[in-house]
Amino acid sequence: MRLGYLTAWLIIAMLGWLPALAQEAPYFVTYDHHLEEPGNLEIATSSTMGVPRSNQRFYFAPYAEFEYGVMGRWTSELYLEGQSTSGDSAVFTGWRWENRFRPLAREHFINPVLYVEYEGINEASRIQKEVVGNAPEFGEPNSELSQTHAHELETKLILSSNVHDWNIAENFIVEKNLSQNEGFEFGYALGFSRPLATLASSTNCRFCRENFIAGLELYGGLGSTQGFGLHDTAHYAAPVIAWQISDNASLRFSPAIGLTHESNPALLRFGYSYEVRGFGGKLAKLFGGKP
């Protein structure tokens, strides 16, 4: 009971204490062309919950993200991820290091971003940050899956446009498992989103429509060089909504619906992110450098 009060107090404190930035994209899988501001650090915690089919088990896969704006056109991000399966165990499933580069300085009708990620994960990974190749098997226990390590290199071509307050983003994914001979795996993600209001009110309101962005994501695998196509692949349609609860913090939610028999029937995703502005400068100052 006391723990419940403490949790409620912490949530209220978190929502109320932080004064409401800039609108973050509501997507969980799709990337748009907006990078982290240089020197800012975004700390986020998200989770993917897989609703199982009759012969599968429910899983909960949380992950932490540390996104840093290295330069105006370069953002770097570290992920730490885990997974817990009902009736099985909880395991640490690895880490990822991603980098996004914007080759063009100005805004264009289509804005390309190049994405490179290295993954040191194991086969128990369930965060489904991207869906590539063929649908994964969920039958084996965590004790076995976590013993199979995968060093993967993932690249994405991100194309993103802002059209009349709509963001439209397309991601084309190529992934290579360096540990096994699986060929190159392919996937895609598409996203559309729009703020619910486009004018800012003068008051610091928390529940104004301007603080909400809604949209839709579509993502899935496209097989591999060993078998390209839609056969035996997972695909999802996912409404997304983001709430900018303060200048620095936002909440996101997305209930994804599996579109093929190989997909999970549903994926529920939650995310909370907090932005530390001027982190690089503060860190430099701490070590006696020039902010």
Next chain:
Amino acid sequence: MKRMLVLSALLGVMWCQNPSYEPDPGWRVPSEAAAKANPLAGKTALVGGGKKLFARNCVECHGEDGSGLEKKHSADLQLPAVQSQSDGALFWKITNGNPDRGMPSFSRLPELQRWQLVLYLRSLRTAPATLSESHDPPR
């Protein structure tokens, strides 16, 4: 005594400002973008929203009064070099940023909110303190 106070206030402001600011000559606005008119021009009720957006997105580098911060090498938005630019030019600069010189792009903000920012920037050349009264915009 009064003179001393005014002098100290002026010195204080100058210390915080970025007197060394020089506009980037390479940051050129295309002429058709500079010619765009602000669709919110004259809608003073929307300035309050622009002020809020400024506080959220711009104060960290440009300071509360927009006079720029020397340590951030950011523009003094009160200077004639900035204020003499057209609404369209300011809108283009907010939208595109100048990432190689530290100014991020704010294209993630809805278009009308970027125009609201331009509306507020115009008020910086006069008296920002008079903008404390705020009004809600029509939705």
